[in-house]
Amino acid sequence: MKRVRPGRMLRLRLLVFVLGFMLLALPVLALDEGVVKGNNVNVRKGPGTNYAAITQVKAGQALYILSTQNNWFQVRLSSGTEGWIRNDLVNRVLKKVRVKGSTVNIRTGPGTNHKVAGKVYTGQVLSVLAEKNGWYKVHIGGIAEAWIAGWYTVDDPSGGSSNAGNAGNTGSNGNVGNAGSGSVTGGTVKITANVLNVRQGPGTNYPLVTKIGLNEQHNVLAQQNGWYKIKVNNQEGWVSGDYVQYTPPANPPAATSPGTPDNSGTSGTSAPDGSAPADAASGSGQTPTAVQITGNYVNIQERADLNAPVVEQANSGDAFVVLDSKNGWYQVRLTNDKIGWVSSEYAQPYSGTLPSRSVQKKEVLIVPIADGKTFKIIDNGGRPELKLEGWTDKQYRFRKTKEEVKMILELDGYSTRKYEGKVERVGITQLKVYPERSKAIVEMDFNFVPAPGIGKTDSNKVTVIPVGMAGTQSRSLVGKTIVLDPGHASVQPGGWPDPGALGSKTKIHEKDVNLAITLKLKTMLEQGGAKVILTHSGQTTLSLAGRAAIANNLNADIFVSIHANYNNKPAIAGHTTYYYAPASKPELYAQRQQREKLASAVQREMVKSCGRKDNGILQANFAVLRETKVPSILVETAYLSNPDEEQLLCQDWFRQKLAEGIFNGIKSYFSN
Numbered sequence: 001m002k003r004v005r006p007g008r009m010l011r012l013r014l015l016v017f018v019l020g021f022m023l024l025a026l027p028v029l030a031l032d033e034g035v036v037k038g039n040n041v042n043v044r045k046g047p048g049t050n051y052a053a054i055t056q057v058k059a060g061q062a063l064y065i066l067s068t069q070n071n072w073f074q075v076r077l078s079s080g081t082e083g084w085i086r087n088d089l090v091n092r093v094l095k096k097v098r099v100k101g102s103t104v105n106i107r108t109g110p111g112t113n114h115k116v117a118g119k120v121y122t123g124q125v126l127s128v129l130a131e132k133n134g135w136y137k138v139h140i141g142g143i144a145e146a147w148i149a150g151w152y153t154v155d156d157p158s159g160g161s162s163n164a165g166n167a168g169n170t171g172s173n174g175n176v177g178n179a180g181s182g183s184v185t186g187g188t189v190k191i192t193a194n195v196l197n198v199r200q201g202p203g204t205n206y207p208l209v210t211k212i213g214l215n216e217q218h219n220v221l222a223q224q225n226g227w228y229k230i231k232v233n234n235q236e237g238w239v240s241g242d243y244v245q246y247t248p249p250a251n252p253p254a255a256t257s258p259g260t261p262d263n264s265g266t267s268g269t270s271a272p273d274g275s276a277p278a279d280a281a282s283g284s285g286q287t288p289t290a291v292q293i294t295g296n297y298v299n300i301q302e303r304a305d306l307n308a309p310v311v312e313q314a315n316s317g318d319a320f321v322v323l324d325s326k327n328g329w330y331q332v333r334l335t336n337d338k339i340g341w342v343s344s345e346y347a348q349p350y351s352g353t354l355p356s357r358s359v360q361k362k363e364v365l366i367v368p369i370a371d372g373k374t375f376k377i378i379d380n381g382g383r384p385e386l387k388l389e390g391w392t393d394k395q396y397r398f399r400k401t402k403e404e405v406k407m408i409l410e411l412d413g414y415s416t417r418k419y420e421g422k423v424e425r426v427g428i429t430q431l432k433v434y435p436e437r438s439k440a441i442v443e444m445d446f447n448f449v450p451a452p453g454i455g456k457t458d459s460n461k462v463t464v465i466p467v468g469m470a471g472t473q474s475r476s477l478v479g480k481t482i483v484l485d486p487g488h489a490s491v492q493p494g495g496w497p498d499p500g501a502l503g504s505k506t507k508i509h510e511k512d513v514n515l516a517i518t519l520k521l522k523t524m525l526e527q528g529g530a531k532v533i534l535t536h537s538g539q540t541t542l543s544l545a546g547r548a549a550i551a552n553n554l555n556a557d558i559f560v561s562i563h564a565n566y567n568n569k570p571a572i573a574g575h576t577t578y579y580y581a582p583a584s585k586p587e588l589y590a591q592r593q594q595r596e597k598l599a600s601a602v603q604r605e606m607v608k609s610c611g612r613k614d615n616g617i618l619q620a621n622f623a624v625l626r627e628t629k630v631p632s633i634l635v636e637t638a639y640l641s642n643p644d645e646e647q648l649l650c651q652d653w654f655r656q657k658l659a660e661g662i663f664n665g666i667k668s669y670f671s672n
């Protein structure tokens, strides 16, 4: 290195200082803001899938767009991390608006005919992503489709640039009001991630304090850079605004009411705050033998093209055999032997053994109870496992209860923790945690009769208790012959199987949904001791009367046809069960009592298990009900035309719950 005279050095330093000062004093240029569209989107080192992934971002995360190159955006995340994202996976923020009305409804679509999805309040600043018929699609953490009537807003003069100057302050997530980096207190946050990291400071670079779970609510102590400061177990910490739903104080800055947590049932991966980098395939040219899906509702498409029709949707943890790969896409074979393409943005190479029905355990609820002691619920393929961190198998016991669907767990040790929620995807309809003298009590209500297994403790004082379903071996089912009829899939004159209804958005075929539920139901009934015959297992040349004839020829005990419903009005939803026994048909009318009993038992248990709207039982002259000589029902599980239920019907856990409900109904029919 060349020596520089001291005086020259000083002048250089001064020049750098003055230049630096000038840069600071220059008006800050507005940076474009964006919001991530896809789930678990890779942020890469450079503009192409051949660059390594640095981290992943989730749908709804806010970021700044620094530059563009080909089809890629260079972005800066709220953590300060910079990288590249495919531009079709980011919605640009068109402008910012400020809420005018005192309390304004947010809806799931652009019109008052759409469902209310949330509320916003005077002065809140929202990022606008799209405009339709005078309505704005806005970005609100925790709400996927949020629309507000444009006439309840005014354009925010600060636009997208007001926060842009503060380095790293990219967290304006639209529901923080005009947060800037200022510290506004009040309001509450409700956690929308299954598991969320609480950190020592407002950024993913800060150390972890603890973890909290879905639907937990906490008072907000402060806000900064899109992060919220909360208090958990007397420890203060920060959570990312991308994984919470913020409710401002009713009369700012008056005291807040925490309210009660409500519905869960959310599925999702447990990547806590976007800091967990997933190592996606980075164009090494090698095709892995299998891939694992890294997001939920990931589309498997007919061609390697984001606009191609969707064959099916897959969820986090699902693993598939890879047949081919090209341009950042994998061709995969699904478990039902269908073939489709998945973008490598949502799939990573998988080296484990490929399960036939891949089930990955997921933490779906975390309740910190005391220092070093955490109660967790694990989703093990739709079935819960209780994970006690900090207790051995000698430090808990189950208390006897009179209600067979309730389990009460006593955990040794002092606690002040109170929590209330539910975890629908594993069948827990209510969960309460509260202290009682020197114990913490966990009270759980299930939508099935639970049977706790034996807890196993490892060397770290972590005890895992599986929870099975009691009475699967039901005496009432032993020796029964049950014919199950997965609706549709009859081969048509052109040689193609009738798909039944199509999902409005996913175009999923009803016949595939019906078959998936039927196969689960078959397994349960067989485990219960019944003999189960399917009318077909994929497609059939039988007529509807031919399906009924299978049950008639076997003199089966019952015939159950499984369907998914459809209506031109998307708002219509819920469970319905049909039977047929009119007085005009004496041979059917003779079975009226049994047919009606079977229908109402299945309907009742399906509603209990899945919790959608109860449309009751109805009579209908359907061929399979008319032609069966044995008691028969036709189950319309849920609506493929309803956006919520379409998503649910695409998911394995919901199909499992439907099958469990129908199973419980059939069991109940035979046992009394």
Ligand SMILES: [Zn+2]
Residues within 6 Å of the ligand: 487, 488, 500, 501, 510, 563, 564, 565
């Ligand atoms: Zn149907």
